[in-house]
Amino acid sequence: MSKEFAKIITANRLQDGAVVFLTSEGAWAESTQAAAVARTPDDETRLLTLAAASVKACRVVDPNAIDVSALNTREPARLRERIRQVGPTVRPDLARAI
Amino acid sequence: MYQYDAYDQAMVDTRVAEFRDQVARRLSGALSEEHFRPLRLLNGLYLQLHAYMLRVAIPYGTLTSRQMRTLADIAEKYDRGYGHFTTRQNIQYNWIKLEQAPDILADLAAVQMHAIQTSGNVIRNVTADHFAGVAKDEVEDPRIAAEIIRQWSTFHPEFSFLPRKFKIAVTADTKDRAAVKFHDIGIAIVKDAKGAPAYDVYVGGGMGRTPFVAPLIKSKLPKTELLSYLDATLRVYNRYGRRDNIYKARIKILVDALGPEEFARQVEDEWQLTRQEHINLPPEEEARIRAFFAPPAYTTEAADLAANMPGTNDPAFRAWLSTNTHAHKAAGYSIVTISLKPIGGIPGDASTAEMNRVADLADTYSLGEIRVTHEQNLILPHVRRSQLHALWTELKTAGLAVANAGLVTDIIACPGLDYCALANARSIPIAQRISERFADLDRQHSVGELKIKISGCINACGHHHAGHIGILGVDRKGEEFYQILLGGSGAEDASIGTILGPGFSADGVVDAVETIVNTYVDLRQPGEPFLAAVRRVGNGPFKERLYARV
Numbered sequence: 001m002s003k004e005f006a007k008i009i010t011a012n013r014l015q016d017g018a019v020v021f022l023t024s025e026g027a028w029a030e031s032t033q034a035a036a037v038a039r040t041p042d043d044e045t046r047l048l049t050l051a052a053a054s055v056k057a058c059r060v061v062d063p064n065a066i067d068v069s070a071l072n073t074r075e076p077a078r079l080r081e082r083i084r085q086v087g088p089t090v091r092p093d094l095a096r097a098i
Numbered sequence: 099m100y101q102y103d104a105y106d107q108a109m110v111d112t113r114v115a116e117f118r119d120q121v122a123r124r125l126s127g128a129l130s131e132e133h134f135r136p137l138r139l140l141n142g143l144y145l146q147l148h149a150y151m152l153r154v155a156i157p158y159g160t161l162t163s164r165q166m167r168t169l170a171d172i173a174e175k176y177d178r179g180y181g182h183f184t185t186r187q188n189i190q191y192n193w194i195k196l197e198q199a200p201d202i203l204a205d206l207a208a209v210q211m212h213a214i215q216t217s218g219n220v221i222r223n224v225t226a227d228h229f230a231g232v233a234k235d236e237v238e239d240p241r242i243a244a245e246i247i248r249q250w251s252t253f254h255p256e257f258s259f260l261p262r263k264f265k266i267a268v269t270a271d272t273k274d275r276a277a278v279k280f281h282d283i284g285i286a287i288v289k290d291a292k293g294a295p296a297y298d299v300y301v302g303g304g305m306g307r308t309p310f311v312a313p314l315i316k317s318k319l320p321k322t323e324l325l326s327y328l329d330a331t332l333r334v335y336n337r338y339g340r341r342d343n344i345y346k347a348r349i350k351i352l353v354d355a356l357g358p359e360e361f362a363r364q365v366e367d368e369w370q371l372t373r374q375e376h377i378n379l380p381p382e383e384e385a386r387i388r389a390f391f392a393p394p395a396y397t398t399e400a401a402d403l404a405a406n407m408p409g410t411n412d413p414a415f416r417a418w419l420s421t422n423t424h425a426h427k428a429a430g431y432s433i434v435t436i437s438l439k440p441i442g443g444i445p446g447d448a449s450t451a452e453m454n455r456v457a458d459l460a461d462t463y464s465l466g467e468i469r470v471t472h473e474q475n476l477i478l479p480h481v482r483r484s485q486l487h488a489l490w491t492e493l494k495t496a497g498l499a500v501a502n503a504g505l506v507t508d509i510i511a512c513p514g515l516d517y518c519a520l521a522n523a524r525s526i527p528i529a530q531r532i533s534e535r536f537a538d539l540d541r542q543h544s545v546g547e548l549k550i551k552i553s554g555c556i557n558a559c560g561h562h563h564a565g566h567i568g569i570l571g572v573d574r575k576g577e578e579f580y581q582i583l584l585g586g587s588g589a590e591d592a593s594i595g596t597i598l599g600p601g602f603s604a605d606g607v608v609d610a611v612e613t614i615v616n617t618y619v620d621l622r623q624p625g626e627p628f629l630a631a632v633r634r635v636g637n638g639p640f641k642e643r644l645y646a647r648v
Binding site for chain 2: 003012014015016017018041049055057058061062077078079080083084088089090094
């Protein structure tokens with residue numbers, strides 16, 4: 001079975017480095033819940049273009065598209081991205097709200 | 099310890115002002131990320147998984163209590179109430195805001211600290227034996243040479259764009275606590291034929307994806323010629339080190355490619371030029387720096403010199419004495435290790451409260467001085483033996499009296515995938531679970547000296563190559579896996595561990611470590627430490643036990 005195409009765009013906010021996710025309106029949210037999901041490569045390109053405009057506007061750095069494995073929760077597929085989403089696994093007291 | 103003069107202070111203050119301007123220009127958009135990135139890295143500011151990370155230099159691991167309080171204040175005011183002491187005697191803060199970074203650097207500058215030389219392809223913060231100046235058998239205080247090298251290398255225009263980062267460590271004891279043979283340049287201060295201090299210079303050691311134990315390039319270099327010889331070594335590296343491939347750019351690759359003899363010959367040729375260039379330090383300047391490291395006025399009260407000390411009828415205190423105190427060069431004094439490895443804790447992490455408490459204890463018991471070790475612990479270097487029990491009692495109240503220095507739970511671990519953008523796997527949870535598995539202190543003491551070192555990627559910040567048991571985290575098709583190495587050492591008998599066999603899952607690696615330890619306990623001869631046993635029997639018996647059930 002081929003894997004379903006589902007990506008969201010993440011970056012770090014320029015001012016404080018916080019992990020953020022691109023919404024469909026071109027804003028940046030700290031929760032994946034508000035993230036726009038690209039269901040096709042064209043969607044992904046469109047969202048990355050929006051993200052590039054944010055880089056130019058000095059709002060974020062290092063935007064990139066990441067796979068999400070569960071559409072409803074928008075949970076990132078890779079452990080690295082899940083740790084970015086939630087915070088260090090060894091400091092649950094510092095965990096971010098998803 | 100060394101005190102900034104007006105020139106030092108002006109240099110650091112100017113750098114803070116310069117970075118403040120650069121940050122303002124970045125935030126306004128006048129500087130792009132591409133242009134700003136190398137500038138922030140030159141000030142120790144990285145972008146990691148969760149936020150900006152600031153790495154602060156602690157030159158040769160020496161801190162005053164006042165400086166420690168500033169580190170605590172920074173953790174509280176600008177971060178999330180903790181810092182992480184690293185394997186290169188630095189401290190890292192994990193939750194820094196770019197807009198506040200200049201204020202942090204200003205706070206550091208106010209106590210003669212900075213984040214210069216903690217990133218980039220420059221000569222990095224110079225490290226040294228954490229027992230410097232107090233080790234019973236050292237030839238002389240290695241921090242004098244380390245401070246000279248720090249001043250020579252800071253903003254050195256010729257060595258600001260090296261092929262790759264460059265790390266120097268200095269020791270002056272036959273027992274190497276600074277891992278000098280795993281550095282780009284390792285300096286061991288020895289005695290020459292006349293009994294005067296001289297330098298053995300090791301070049302081309304390192305860990306990472308291609309580990310090497312550094313060969314001896316120059317034996318008994320006269321002390322007065324240190325800087326000209328270092329200059330010659332760096333010039334040969336700067337000229338011939340590879341810039342075409344980041345993985346082959348460290349000096350260790352050049353030394354290996356040329357061979358140590360040919361590399362030494364080329365340095366020797368270059369040195370004949372550099373030693374004529376008046377690069378060496380004038381004797382009066384050496385004397386000025388040396389004066390900062392003069393031994394403090396030690397007490398000679400009878401109570402400190404007596405063989406008996408209070409509290410030794412307490413077994414818990416005796417256990418701590420046996421592992422966490424060390425011979426001091428002054429009669430009546432001990433060196434104390436404060437373990438930052440509580441059972442199940444995060445190696446090297448210290449909270450604001452803990453940093454402040456250690457600063458207070460340093461004032462009360464250690465002449466206001468603290469050291470940071472590359473093994474991610476803290477040291478109180480000047481403790482009167484008559485006060486050891488009182489200190490231990492206070493450490494116990496603060497949760498800082500864990501009697502495990504050098505034992506199986508005194509684990510080095512890099513931040514790993516929990517924080518680091520380069521990591522492939524987590525290191526800290528593995529360290530925590532091994533620590534919990536061996537929580538029983540009697541068992542730890544019965545196993546004896548055992549150094550476990552864990553890295554979350556091949557860059558080896560957790561020194562896994564030099565672990566008696568080394569653990570390397572890898573990403574195997576999206577799953578964390580852990581390779582185990584055996585027989586490494588970062589000490590004077592430096593060696594690189596060898597891989598035992600197929601890796602283990604995150605769940606399996608803790609069991610595997612326990613199997614290795616149990617195998618050692620079964621096969622050791624009376625009094626034989628772990629590393630000696632591994633060297634005697636080889637990996638065979640461990641592999642047999644480890645993989646028999648697979």
